[in-house]
Amino acid sequence: MSAHHALEKLAHCRPEWKPWLTVLAAALENIDDHAWDAVVPSRGTQSGSDAPKLANAEVCVDRDALERVYASLARVVEKLGAPGVATLGTSTQVDALELFTAALNHDSAKLATLASTTTVHSDMLHALAAMVAMPFLHACNRQWVESQPAWSRGYCPVCGAWPAFAEVRGVERSRYLRCGNCGGEWEASCLSCAYCGTTDHDELASLVPEDKRSAAVIEVCRRCLGYLKVFTRLQGTEASQVMVDDLASAELDVAAIERGYKRVRGGGYALEVQVAEKRASRD
Ligand SMILES: [Zn+2]
Numbered sequence: 001m002s003a004h005h006a007l008e009k010l011a012h013c014r015p016e017w018k019p020w021l022t023v024l025a026a027a028l029e030n031i032d033d034h035a036w037d038a039v040v041p042s043r044g045t046q047s048g049s050d051a052p053k054l055a056n057a058e059v060c061v062d063r064d065a066l067e068r069v070y071a072s073l074a075r076v077v078e079k080l081g082a083p084g085v086a087t088l089g090t091s092t093q094v095d096a097l098e099l100f101t102a103a104l105n106h107d108s109a110k111l112a113t114l115a116s117t118t119t120v121h122s123d124m125l126h127a128l129a130a131m132v133a134m135p136f137l138h139a140c141n142r143q144w145v146e147s148q149p150a151w152s153r154g155y156c157p158v159c160g161a162w163p164a165f166a167e168v169r170g171v172e173r174s175r176y177l178r179c180g181n182c183g184g185e186w187e188a189s190c191l192s193c194a195y196c197g198t199t200d201h202d203e204l205a206s207l208v209p210e211d212k213r214s215a216a217v218i219e220v221c222r223r224c225l226g227y228l229k230v231f232t233r234l235q236g237t238e239a240s241q242v243m244v245d246d247l248a249s250a251e252l253d254v255a256a257i258e259r260g261y262k263r264v265r266g267g268g269y270a271l272e273v274q275v276a277e278k279r280a281s282r283d
């Protein structure tokens with residue numbers, strides 16, 4: 001099933017989510033734009049085995065291209081006028097280059113500062129910033145997926161983000177973590193917490209949904225109070241569909257949060273990506 005098809009299915013099952021799904025559909029269109037492949041930098045200068053590929057990278061990006069991505073999302077949000085998504089204001093208020101840089105670096109303090117200088121609600125700006133960075137991050141994942149080294153960290157080997165969920169795949173039941181920002185995937189141990197790394201069995205537990213037919217569980221860590229949604233499926237979902245699957249399973253997030261666990265957002269590594277504005281070439 002394609003990401004667009006999954007989104008349509010979700011809109012059918014959850015008509016009340018339609019405003020937000022419309023924004024997500026615009027984000028999917030941007031991810032499909034492979035022109036971003038040309039923006040992928042050479043690998044960063046990191047040497048440590050715990051550094052994601054984007055660490056210390058220098059990204060040279062066309063401001064107009066970023067503004068087009070931002071405007072495509074802002075237009076949809078402004079048109080909706082629905083509760084919770086109506087606080088965007090005019091799209092010219094936000095510097096798309098600053099937004100992009102803050103999103104790549106998981107810099108929530110910078111995003112909060114950017115939000116405070118506009119009429120944009122802070123949560124909305126965080127969500128928009130992630131979607132502005134997605135076309136570039138998905139391009140990075142596409143180009144770097146072949147050269148993926150063995151990776152044992154809980155955060156994404158491409159962009160450093162914490163996982164959106166885990167997948168237990170096929171008859172071998174191999175376990176993969178999935179990134180909602182770049183669509184990346186990496187094989188991971190089920191014996192440790194993705195966030196704090198504890199291997200203490202007394203600290204790790206599963207919350208099983210009441211519906212016994214469900215192919216999902218929530219794994220929790222009593223040490224750091226992080227949780228992870230885990231889906232059993234035959235194959236991994238496609239990269240562009242990760243954010244759709246994440247949203248479609250929002251009831252699991254609600255269940256975990258109601259039990260005192262927290263969704264771990266942002267990233268697990270200080271990437272320090274440098275972003276420069278691409279200047280028009282002069283003949
Ligand atoms: Zn990632």
Ligand SMILES: [Zn+2]
Pocket residue numbers: 193194195196197198221222223224225226
């Ligand atoms: Zn933990």
